[in-house]
Amino acid sequence: MSASHAAVSPDLAEPKGVVRKRGAGLLPYLLSLxxxxxxxxxxxxxxTAVFYSLERYNLAFPQARKFIWFGNYIKLAQSSEFWRTVxxxxxxxxxxxxxxxxxxxxxxxxxxxxxxxxxxxxxxLILPLMVAPAIASLMWKLMTNANFxxxxxxVSELGFPNFRWATAPGSALFTVVLVDVWVYTPFIAILxxxxxxxxxxxxxxxxxxxxxxxxxxxxxxxxxxxxxYVLTATLFxxxxxxxxxDIIYAMTxxxxxxxxxxxxxxxxxxxxxxxxxxxxxxxxMVLWAITxxxxxxxxSTWTRLRxxxxxxx
Amino acid sequence: MSNxxxxxxxxxxARHLGRRELxxxxxxxxxGAAATSAMLNAAQSRAMAADYxxxxxxxxxxxxxxxxxxxxxxxxxxxxxxxxxxxxxVSYDVFPEDVYFDxxxxxxxxxxTQYDVFMTGAxxxxxxxxxxxxxxxxxxxxxxxxxxxxxxxxxxxPNLRSSTSWSGKPGEALGGPGAKQWAMPWGFEINxxxxxxxxxxxxxxxxxxxxxxxxxxxxxxSTKVPGAYGIGVRGSRSWATIHAGYLSGFTNYGGKDFxxxxxxxxxxxxxxxxxxxxxxxxxxxHKGGPKNWTQYTWYEVANDLGxxxxxxxxxxxxxxxxxxxGTKEAGNIGYEAFTPNPDAKAPTPNIWIWGLAMSAFSGKQxxxxxxxxxxxxxxxxxxxxxxxxxxxxxxxxxxxxxxxxTRLNATYPGFLEEFNGAAPGAKIYFTPQPLFFNVTTDxxxxxxxxxxxxxSVDDGLDQLxxxxxxxxxxxxxxx
Numbered sequence: 001m002s003a004s005h006a007a008v009s010p011d012l013a014e015p016k017g018v019v020r021k022r023g024a025g026l027l028p029y030l031l032s033l034x035x036x037x038x039x040x041x042x043x044x045x046x047x048t049a050v051f052y053s054l055e056r057y058n059l060a061f062p063q064a065r066k067f068i069w070f071g072n073y074i075k076l077a078q079s080s081e082f083w084r085t086v087x088x089x090x091x092x093x094x095x096x097x098x099x100x101x102x103x104x105x106x107x108x109x110x111x112x113x114x115x116x117x118x119x120x121x122x123x124x125l126i127l128p129l130m131v132a133p134a135i136a137s138l139m140w141k142l143m144t145n146a147n148f149x150x151x152x153x154x155v156s157e158l159g160f161p162n163f164r165w166a167t168a169p170g171s172a173l174f175t176v177v178l179v180d181v182w183v184y185t186p187f188i189a190i191l192x193x194x195x196x197x198x199x200x201x202x203x204x205x206x207x208x209x210x211x212x213x214x215x216x217x218x219x220x221x222x223x224x225x226x227x228x229y230v231l232t233a234t235l236f237x238x239x240x241x242x243x244x245x246d247i248i249y250a251m252t253x254x255x256x257x258x259x260x261x262x263x264x265x266x267x268x269x270x271x272x273x274x275x276x277x278x279x280x281x282x283x284x285m286v287l288w289a290i291t292x293x294x295x296x297x298x299x300s301t302w303t304r305l306r307x308x309x310x311x312x313x
Numbered sequence: 314m315s316n317x318x319x320x321x322x323x324x325x326x327a328r329h330l331g332r333r334e335l336x337x338x339x340x341x342x343x344x345g346a347a348a349t350s351a352m353l354n355a356a357q358s359r360a361m362a363a364d365y366x367x368x369x370x371x372x373x374x375x376x377x378x379x380x381x382x383x384x385x386x387x388x389x390x391x392x393x394x395x396x397x398x399x400x401x402x403v404s405y406d407v408f409p410e411d412v413y414f415d416x417x418x419x420x421x422x423x424x425x426t427q428y429d430v431f432m433t434g435a436x437x438x439x440x441x442x443x444x445x446x447x448x449x450x451x452x453x454x455x456x457x458x459x460x461x462x463x464x465x466x467x468x469x470x471p472n473l474r475s476s477t478s479w480s481g482k483p484g485e486a487l488g489g490p491g492a493k494q495w496a497m498p499w500g501f502e503i504n505x506x507x508x509x510x511x512x513x514x515x516x517x518x519x520x521x522x523x524x525x526x527x528x529x530x531x532x533x534x535s536t537k538v539p540g541a542y543g544i545g546v547r548g549s550r551s552w553a554t555i556h557a558g559y560l561s562g563f564t565n566y567g568g569k570d571f572x573x574x575x576x577x578x579x580x581x582x583x584x585x586x587x588x589x590x591x592x593x594x595x596x597x598x599h600k601g602g603p604k605n606w607t608q609y610t611w612y613e614v615a616n617d618l619g620x621x622x623x624x625x626x627x628x629x630x631x632x633x634x635x636x637x638x639g640t641k642e643a644g645n646i647g648y649e650a651f652t653p654n655p656d657a658k659a660p661t662p663n664i665w666i667w668g669l670a671m672s673a674f675s676g677k678q679x680x681x682x683x684x685x686x687x688x689x690x691x692x693x694x695x696x697x698x699x700x701x702x703x704x705x706x707x708x709x710x711x712x713x714x715x716x717x718x719t720r721l722n723a724t725y726p727g728f729l730e731e732f733n734g735a736a737p738g739a740k741i742y743f744t745p746q747p748l749f750f751n752v753t754t755d756x757x758x759x760x761x762x763x764x765x766x767x768x769s770v771d772d773g774l775d776q777l778x779x780x781x782x783x784x785x786x787x788x789x790x791x792x
Binding site: 058059060061062064075141144145146147148162164165166167168169251252253254255256257258269272273274275 | 414415418419422439440443444445540542549550551552603604605606607608622747748750751754758759761762764765767787788789
């Protein structure tokens with residue numbers, strides 16, 4: 001027996017009668033194996049994409065394939081189209097997440113108190129979430145059709161007979177943001193509603209007894225307590241919005257012109273239409289870096305706010 | 314089957330007898346429709362099998378990758394005939410066009426052996442061929458030991474044969490010296506004008522004679538007819554926007570995409586001719602096009618014609634063909650061999666070709682070649698054109714077929730005349746080069762910007778040419 005075994009406390013020794021099965025020592029490793037496989041499954045394509053992004057690699061020119069270090073990134077940095085992509089992707093993210101948070105919070109507050117009506121609305125609220133974004137986009141494409149779309153008809157009745165929705169550069173971003181808000185606001189509302197219903201009631205009862213103004217309760221009590229939920233919802237939607245593809249592609253394919261040429265569409269075109277794997281991978285790597293930085297920031301903020309909400313700060 | 318019956322059907326398969334005469338005689342022999350059909354298949358199999366071993370790959374299984382299209386439907390309908398004739402089993406995957414080429418690119422670029430034969434457009438072979446993903450079919454076509462004597466390669470329209478073959482050197486002419494046959498033409502589309510006869514007649518209008526005339530008529534219809542507009546063309550931010558009506562008109566006005574001076578490609582879509590035509594095109598769209606033009610794919614163009622929302626379209630003639638039956642405007646569609654430029658002598662329609670290509674990674678190339686011969690052979694294409702919707706057929710013999718002509722004249726009056734008027738000048742007018750999709754996608758984006766007034770036509774085409782020159786240089790195609 002080794003010295004380390006000899007030092008084991010009698011309290012930690014196995015009780016009498018317990019027989020350790022052979023191979024049980026492998027169990028922890030076997031249990032963590034699926035997680036390891038998932039990690040490898042994620043890392044292999046990621047590392048491959050990093051490698052491709054450092055290559056001149058167009059499938060149509062196999063003979064011209066070579067390692068060019070940061071050549072693709074330098075080309076991107078020199079391209080005004082790429083900076084337009086960065087700009088429109090960030091604008092899209094800010095607008096969609098901003099509107100969805102505001103409207104989602106409003107809906108959640110309206111549904112906070114339980115009643116038959118709010119319970120029913122809870123269920124109805126989930127319906128847009130059940131529609132695939134690409135299908136939702138096609139529905140909106142029809143509704144905004146200039147010839148027969150119901151929304152085109154309604155805005156023409158309001159005095160805008162030539163409003164072009166997603167087909168004009170001036171209104172295209174507004175239109176796709178509108179579709180995104182329609183699809184995903186319920187997600188935020190449900191998340192925030194769950195948060196609201198999980199908040200302790202005592203602070204609100206005390207404020208009511210003391211006659212504290214509603215605005216004070218909202219800004220100084222409710223919002224800080226709800227902040228971890230708001231941040232969680234924001235993080236989820238932000239990651240999704242900055243990687244937007246389906247809504248914009250189904251409605252405009254990134255147009256009109258380059259108006260809505262976001263990261264994912266740019267990358268998709270480079271890979272599948274232009275067969276330029278190197279350039280496509282570089283675009284995705286930039287997107288990954290932005291996503292990672294934002295996630296990191298939000299996670300650290302979330303941790304801080306959560307601790308504060310629990311009175312640990 | 315009696316000897317008399319067998320001789321009758323063999324005579325038809327050997328083209329000594331017309332289809333109408335065959336049916337008359339079969340009726341006199343007391344044969345019903347089902348028996349006639351079965352005997353016809355058997356006779357055609359016997360005729361095709363003469364001096365060629367169709368059974369050489371018996372027992373093998375082929376896998377096809379197909380686009381959801383009437384051409385594919387026609388082949389699938391008759392697949393049993395091929396399987397009985399060759400003993401080769403065939404399985405297939407069919408994908409809608411939206412995702413079809415992504416699937417092909419993924420399968421080929423990964424060197425997958427999953428598919429042996431697949432449908433492809435001619436433009437796509439400019440990427441796939443030089444990348445080493447396709448088999449040069451000349452090795453089969455030019456080898457009498459590998460190809461059935463009944464397979465009449467010369468019967469396929471010459472412009473289609475040349476438009477599906479290319480040397481792989483950017484700028485070199487299609488079908489030129491050293492060209493490799495990357496695909497077998499299977500069906501094609503001539504980009505031309507189809508129109509709603511009833512709607513034009515209601516306005517007292519004749520079909521348009523040229524582009525200025527078309528613009529004038531389209532503008533009048535958009536103004537006068539409630540809920541309708543004049544002319545439907547593609548406008549989405551996609552390569553497909555350029556190759557249909559736009560390039561056909563662009564060419565007719567003297568425009569070209571590239572010059573090949575000194576053996577080097579130079580973008581010249583910003584020539585004076587190109588700019589003048591593009592200004593006319595945008596004028597047409599502003600005055601008589603659909604309001605949401607930038608979302609228009611062939612699908613919207615087709616639907617609007619069939620629904621009576623548009624009076625005319627400048628797109629694939631087969632769109633006009635398919636809208637002639639089963640739509641609100643069925644029976645009202647007319648066809649025109651359209652010469653946009655009043656100073657031009659004849660139409661110059663750019664074409665889209667659906668072809669069959671063989672994967673370089675297929676381990677069953679002999680069996681695949683047997684399928685390709687059958688699918689693009691005279692018998693199957695005649696079946697497709699007369700019994701299914703495989704138009705426009707790629708074989709002259711099918712265009713000459715009496716039954717096909719009768720079908721066209723009965724249900725699609727004017728279609729044959731349109732084809733005959735447009736066919737001599739119908740071919741691919743793009744300069745072949747592997748960045749085809751970059752060029753045309755950016756061209757479509759530039760058109761959208763010009764349409765929206767974000768940039769003038771002159772500046773838009775100049776910027777496009779500069780951008781393309783830069784891309785060619787980056788890819789190592791030019792210095």
